[in-house]
Amino acid sequence: MAINTLNNIENSMYRTAFKLQSVQTLCQLDLIDSSLIEQVFLHGSFWEARESSLSVHQLLQALQELFQRTKEGKSGEVNPRASELILSLLQMMYDSTGTGFLKILPVAAALIVLSGDSPLTKYRALFQLYAENNKGNYDSGARMTRKTLRNLLKDLQQIPTIVGESRTLCPVESAVRSCFKGALSQGIKEEKFLSWIQSEPLILLWLPTCHRLSATEMVTHPVRCSVCRTFPIVGLRYRCLKCLNFDICQVCFLSGLHSKSHQKSHPVIEHCVQMSATENTKLLLRMLRPALAPAERKEIINIKERNDQLEEEEIQELLSKLMDAFNLEKPSGPQSSVNKDLYGGAERVCKAFSALVDKITLPNLK
Ligand SMILES: [Zn+2]
């Protein structure tokens, strides 16, 4: 997505995540992993001096070494200007007054956060980096205190500022309180820190969101966007729970675009992965049942997925028939008898369909 499009995203969390993901790709930080960052920035004497600062020149050298080493492991596509780009971003984050010196700790943390690792690997690395009493090498005596967590969160809050997003989304103090809720000692162990941060606290929600966006970037859904008519939908797919058969692509959804029938207030669900026909049917049933026959409502749970191609095709065909039938709106107010007949016909088709799906899916229920 172009930067202009990104600015149209209404939800600030997604906007931040999309922008940071673009920065990550642009600077090729997605090629780097945190173990390499640790090797370059926190080896030997650097580890002892991790509370101290690096000059801009030293930092540039370290960044160049980082990319040099990355190049060795991968087929060389590294942008020669990547390290300069990152250097200027790091200066924006941690040397806004232009002293020419940057602290190692926040620099390493920002690089880890923007690296290509999974969120869990990043969280672990951040704990190891900031924890007190840490002798290195994943020492079990390491503890995160309120003070060190505060520092970590303040340092990480600088990251969204490079893409022009506010860092006051959530106050640091309330995040620290939520992490230390129920903690009996001054410092918490890695386990407690991880369980808190994996619950996706608001203050860092952009981090897992960013990861989700990268993971779904290449996912295609074989459906058409009901708003802009794009086919297929690539990336995140949104499905309205109120409108029938209404899919929205991520650009339309996040920009708040909607159509005449579908309103922004409607509940939607977000799909990161492609859904199978069975899952589609399951979802459809959940939507239709209350409207169809409340008395016969049965909760369909745990429909076992069968890799029976024929069955899937059958369901798909039935589904499209049902869609056609359901394109009719329920008549309200005075109606001609023709409309009533049509609606009645559609309703019968739906009931027949529902019964048929039961026949197909119920034997699969445990
Ligand atoms: Zn669209």
Ligand SMILES: [Zn+2]
């Ligand atoms: Zn809708």
